[in-house]
Amino acid sequence: MSLGRRPVVLSCGEPAGIGPEIAASAWAALKDEIPLLWLGDRRHLPQGTAHEVVGDASQAAALSPRALPVLAYDFGGLSIPGQPDPTHAQHVIDVIAAGVGLVRDGQAAALCTAPIHKKALMDGADFAFPGHTEYLAALGGVTDVVMMLASDQLRVVPATIHIALDQVPTALTPEKLRRTIEITHAGLRDRFGIAAPRLAVAGLNPHAGEGGAMGRQECDWIAPLLDQMRSEGFDLAGPLPADTMFHAAARARYDAAVAMYHDQALIPIKTLDFDRGVNVTLGLPFVRTSPDHGTAFDIAGKGIANPTSMIEAIKTAYRMAQST
Numbered sequence: 409m410s411l412g413r414r415p416v417v418l419s420c421g422e423p424a425g426i427g428p429e430i431a432a433s434a435w436a437a438l439k440d441e442i443p444l445l446w447l448g449d450r451r452h453l454p455q456g457t458a459h460e461v462v463g464d465a466s467q468a469a470a471l472s473p474r475a476l477p478v479l480a481y482d483f484g485g486l487s488i489p490g491q492p493d494p495t496h497a498q499h500v501i502d503v504i505a506a507g508v509g510l511v512r513d514g515q516a517a518a519l520c521t522a523p524i525h526k527k528a529l530m531d532g533a534d535f536a537f538p539g540h541t542e543y544l545a546a547l548g549g550v551t552d553v554v555m556m557l558a559s560d561q562l563r564v565v566p567a568t569i570h571i572a573l574d575q576v577p578t579a580l581t582p583e584k585l586r587r588t589i590e591i592t593h594a595g596l597r598d599r600f601g602i603a604a605p606r607l608a609v610a611g612l613n614p615h616a617g618e619g620g621a622m623g624r625q626e627c628d629w630i631a632p633l634l635d636q637m638r639s640e641g642f643d644l645a646g647p648l649p650a651d652t653m654f655h656a657a658a659r660a661r662y663d664a665a666v667a668m669y670h671d672q673a674l675i676p677i678k679t680l681d682f683d684r685g686v687n688v689t690l691g692l693p694f695v696r697t698s699p700d701h702g703t704a705f706d707i708a709g710k711g712i713a714n715p716t717s718m719i720e721a722i723k724t725a726y727r728m729a730q731s732t
């Protein structure tokens with residue numbers, strides 16, 4: 409089968425969240441454009457969703473214009489919006505692994521994951537990972553991956569991801585920052601078609617340390633590392649004060665911003681472009697994207713969830729898969 413006819417696999421995510429409804433809406437928006445294959449318990453789709461169960465991924469492309477193709481899993485019961493069921497947790501995890509399997513063995517083009525509720529998976533199934541990103545790295549057999557959130561207005565990458573703030577200064581090492589920059593640079597070049605990526609790197613401390621007056625990491629090793637990497641040919645600005653590197657004129661000077669921790673990176677993009685942001689994992693041996701929002705328990709099941717980020721995530725996954 410040509411790559412163009414292989415589907416993008418959609419993992420169901422947390423059934424008590426908005427994942428199933430935004431998958432159904434995304435299918436309605438994209439059915440004539442991109443073949444999809446939804447993995448999950450069909451009882452968790454919104455009532456009235458046009459869908460058909462398929463036996464394998466090869467049936468998805470022909471069916472997709474008429475109905476959402478479903479590779480069916482039995483989670484054991486219905487789902488109540490906003491109330492994650494602990495007995496569903498292991499199924500949610502298994503569906504993600506199954507989606508990875510389909511992409512890795514060539515039956516699907518890419519994986520787009522609907523949001524999971526991390527704590528529900530930890531409580532219900534002892535999930536050992538703080539997010540998809542780390543789980544997918546383990547499934548992909550790689551140690552270093554990068555979580556990029558991307559939209560037309562901004563791309564951001566946190567060097568440390570799902571860890572408590574008080575662990576950041578210890579987890580943030582020259583090796584980690586170097587690998588983050590290297591993977592981001594390669595991802596922009598190979599997956600986003602940017603021949604000579606320009607990166608802006610934030611400092612860790614207020615005012616990027618203010619010459620050592622407000623923290624020493626910038627003088628002690630971040631600036632020397634960036635100097636070294638510039639001498640190796642990377643186009644890097646920084647370390648920059650994080651508070652002034654996200655306004656419009658500053659954003660025009662780089663292709664991606666490398667931040668030091670989760671919220672330093674994600675607050676600007678979710679503020680600027682919550683509806684259209686896409687989460688992309690770089691450094692995996694397969695393509696994976698996701699919407700930039702979470703399970704939204706407060707609105708689940710009400711039919712008001714905005715599917716735009718999911719639609720953008722599917723389009724991005726499909727486009728990235730064509731470029732490999």
Ligand SMILES: NC(=O)c1ccc[n+]([C@@H]2O[C@H](COP(=O)([O-])OP(=O)(O)OC[C@H]3O[C@@H](n4cnc5c(N)ncnc54)[C@H](O)[C@@H]3O)[C@@H](O)[C@H]2O)c1
Pocket residue numbers: 426430521522523524525526527540687698699700701702703704705706707712713714715717
């Ligand atoms: N890719 C993922 O798996 C992913 C991403 C982000 C958050 N999460 C998880 O989701 C859970 C809830 O996180 P949160 O409450 O911080 O963020 P959230 O994105 O779920 O919700 C934040 C606010 O935005 C609203 N919102 C979110 N998506 C929306 C949409 N498509 N349309 C309209 N409104 C929307 C919600 O109703 C809520 O008011 C957490 O467990 C978190 O870890 C998962």
Ligand SMILES: N[C@H](C(=O)O)[C@H](O)COP(=O)(O)O
Pocket residue numbers: 524538539540541542555674687698700701
């Ligand atoms: N850190 C992401 C965010 O806040 O949007 C989100 O939790 C998703 O992470 P994973 O893709 O690793 O689940």
